[in-house]
Amino acid sequence: MRSWIAFWNILMKDMRNYYLKPPNISWGIIFPVAWTLMFLLKSPTAVDVRELLPGVMSLSVLFGTTSMLSVTLTFERRSRSFERLLLAPLDLNLLMLAKTSGAIVFGLINAFVPVLFAAFLTDLSGIDWLPALGAIFLIAVTSTLLGLFIAVSVKEIFEAQTFSNFFRFPMIFLCGLFIPVESLPIFLQPISYMFPLTYGADILKSSISQNGHLGVPINFLILLAFAVGLFAVSVRNVKHKWIY
Amino acid sequence: MDSVEVNQLTKRYGDLAAADHISFSVRDGEIFGFLGPNGAGKTTTINLLTGLARPTSGSARIAGFDCATEIKKAQPVMGIVPDESNLYEEMDGLENLSFCAALYGIGKEEREKKAGELLRQFGLAEAGKKPFGAYSKGMKRKLTIAAAIIHDPKILFLDEPTTGIDVASARQIRELIRTLNRKGTTIFLTTHYIEEAERLCNRVAFIVGGTIVRIGQLDELMREVQQENVVQLAFANGGAELEPALRESFPHVVVEASGTDAIRLRSALPLNLTPLMRFFEQKGVTVYEARIMRPSLEEVFVKITGIALEKMKQEKEGKGKQ
Numbered sequence: 001m002r003s004w005i006a007f008w009n010i011l012m013k014d015m016r017n018y019y020l021k022p023p024n025i026s027w028g029i030i031f032p033v034a035w036t037l038m039f040l041l042k043s044p045t046a047v048d049v050r051e052l053l054p055g056v057m058s059l060s061v062l063f064g065t066t067s068m069l070s071v072t073l074t075f076e077r078r079s080r081s082f083e084r085l086l087l088a089p090l091d092l093n094l095l096m097l098a099k100t101s102g103a104i105v106f107g108l109i110n111a112f113v114p115v116l117f118a119a120f121l122t123d124l125s126g127i128d129w130l131p132a133l134g135a136i137f138l139i140a141v142t143s144t145l146l147g148l149f150i151a152v153s154v155k156e157i158f159e160a161q162t163f164s165n166f167f168r169f170p171m172i173f174l175c176g177l178f179i180p181v182e183s184l185p186i187f188l189q190p191i192s193y194m195f196p197l198t199y200g201a202d203i204l205k206s207s208i209s210q211n212g213h214l215g216v217p218i219n220f221l222i223l224l225a226f227a228v229g230l231f232a233v234s235v236r237n238v239k240h241k242w243i244y
Numbered sequence: 245m246d247s248v249e250v251n252q253l254t255k256r257y258g259d260l261a262a263a264d265h266i267s268f269s270v271r272d273g274e275i276f277g278f279l280g281p282n283g284a285g286k287t288t289t290i291n292l293l294t295g296l297a298r299p300t301s302g303s304a305r306i307a308g309f310d311c312a313t314e315i316k317k318a319q320p321v322m323g324i325v326p327d328e329s330n331l332y333e334e335m336d337g338l339e340n341l342s343f344c345a346a347l348y349g350i351g352k353e354e355r356e357k358k359a360g361e362l363l364r365q366f367g368l369a370e371a372g373k374k375p376f377g378a379y380s381k382g383m384k385r386k387l388t389i390a391a392a393i394i395h396d397p398k399i400l401f402l403d404e405p406t407t408g409i410d411v412a413s414a415r416q417i418r419e420l421i422r423t424l425n426r427k428g429t430t431i432f433l434t435t436h437y438i439e440e441a442e443r444l445c446n447r448v449a450f451i452v453g454g455t456i457v458r459i460g461q462l463d464e465l466m467r468e469v470q471q472e473n474v475v476q477l478a479f480a481n482g483g484a485e486l487e488p489a490l491r492e493s494f495p496h497v498v499v500e501a502s503g504t505d506a507i508r509l510r511s512a513l514p515l516n517l518t519p520l521m522r523f524f525e526q527k528g529v530t531v532y533e534a535r536i537m538r539p540s541l542e543e544v545f546v547k548i549t550g551i552a553l554e555k556m557k558q559e560k561e562g563k564g565k566q
């Protein structure tokens with residue numbers, strides 16, 4: 001009970017101090033809009049907005065969460081306010097859960113900006129929302145944890161930014177959203193399957209445009225395993241690197 | 245009972261032993277001072293005790309809990325004031341205090357009430373509405389102390405609480421520390437200001453290069469260094485000219501004039517004041533003050549650690565400029 005007061009207040013403080021600040025809100029809106037426009041403009045034939053939706057949603061989440069958490073954590077470590085959290089009588093797992101939850105919620109909000117736009121442009125009926133929501137949630141969780149992993153590995157804020165792009169750009173092209181994994185050069189295919197985003201994208205494709213191919217349950221299991229694994233590794237890293 | 249028990253605690257960073265087999269205990273209700281120059285290992289020790297660092301070897305217990313394995317059980321009873329204020333710049337005083345209380349599981353109503361009380365007590369009621377980033381150094385330090393005691397800790401750690409802030413705030417902070425201690429809070433403070441340790445602490449440990457070179461009750465340490473008894477007499481008008489006559493009458497006492505109306509007397513044996521007073525009465529000189537001169541903690545420190553005073557002073561000034 002007492003721990004949850006701490007958990008809730010850390011989450012709320014992060015939302016207020018970082019995620020719901022005007023620059024970040026506008027980032028969350030501009031970014032998905034830019035992606036949508038880019039795809040609409042570049043294709044010679046009329047594209048189905050619905051076909052684009054899985055990709056734009058995933059990218060919005062990916063970009064919203066990875067750098068957000070790594071930047072805010074690196075910032076708090078530099079200003080040493082993070083030490084306060086380590087000094088509180090709060091289990092490290094719960095503390096890291098609170099820190100990641102803020103970024104996850106922010107990622108989820110980002111994901112629904114493109115859905116709102118799409119709702120005006122096209123008919124969204126027939127989408128299997130339950131797996132889609134589950135996939136978005138798990139994409140948010142795994143990309144946030146990737147952000148945590150980055151934060152534990154860097155010292156400076158600009159490093160956090162650079163390092164997140166190092167992960168994100170290959171992911172965009174290799175996750176199967178824009179180029180199907182099967183049509184990638186054979187030596188790149190194993191790399192695709194190392195990214196959690198590949199599995200999340202597959203669920204989204206199944207539930208929005210019915211062209212996934214791994215099967216929803218398998219994808220969920222793999223995503224869950226990624227989430228648990230990344231969280232455990234990150235907390236372990238926090239323990240070893242930040243409690244020096 | 246001992247609030248803190250430290251046994252052979254060691255922390256190595258590569259080849260450097262930042263804390264090297266240190267052992268000490270802090271008794272319930274006392275103000276314990278950790279005194280040493282920059283880089284001595286003071287902050288490292290606090291980090292090891294509070295859960296920000298892990299010892300290489302040795303152990304420490306706070307309120308009976310092991311600092312390495314049961315730190316989360318010990319943390320509710322400790323308050324920590326770090327050497328640099330680390331509250332949230334973008335949040336105001338009230339929000340900062342309330343957030344810190346929430347970290348200790350205190351409910352909304354209670355923490356807002358306590359935050360308001362502390363802001364008033366610390367003279368920050370007005371500043372409570374300003375963002376922390378806009379505070380002066382002294383105000384920042386005060387709010388950081390308020391944040392550290394909002395959950396009523398039994399033991400308060402302060403890392404150089406008055407370093408780098410203005411004289412008035414420093415005085416206020418020392419007074420706050422005394423008040424907290426009178427109300428029953430055990431205090432562990434580090435400082436490189438010898439005068440601060442002298443003014444505040446019941447017991448001190450001298451730490452140099454990661455090693456505790458001496459621990460003791462302040463007055464005991466001072467007595468130990470004192471090899472002779474020194475008394476300074478002050479006269480209403482003149483009196484210093486009696487120096488040669490005094491020497492003649494009291495051959496075992498070393499007499500030194502100190503200005504025109506004071507005289508300093510030194511002796512290896514306890515000084516008997518009665519014949520001295522009779523001597524001055526016969527000469528018709530009024531003695532209105534007899535002061536027993538004690539060595540300063542500074543002298544004790546130099547004697548025990550062998551560190552030149554100049555070095556301490558330089559570091560102090562260097563740090564003050566930053």
Ligand SMILES: Nc1ncnc2c1ncn2[C@@H]1O[C@H](COP(=O)(O)OP(=O)(O)O)[C@@H](O)[C@H]1O
Binds near residue numbers: 288
């Ligand atoms: N994280 C760290 N990594 C490497 N060396 C460190 C670290 N923290 C402290 N030190 C070194 O340990 C020594 C003691 O430092 P510290 O405890 O901060 O001293 P003090 O607080 O007494 O000024 C210094 O030489 C310092 O450079």
Ligand SMILES: [Mg+2]
Binds near residue numbers: 286287
């Ligand atoms: Mg220090």
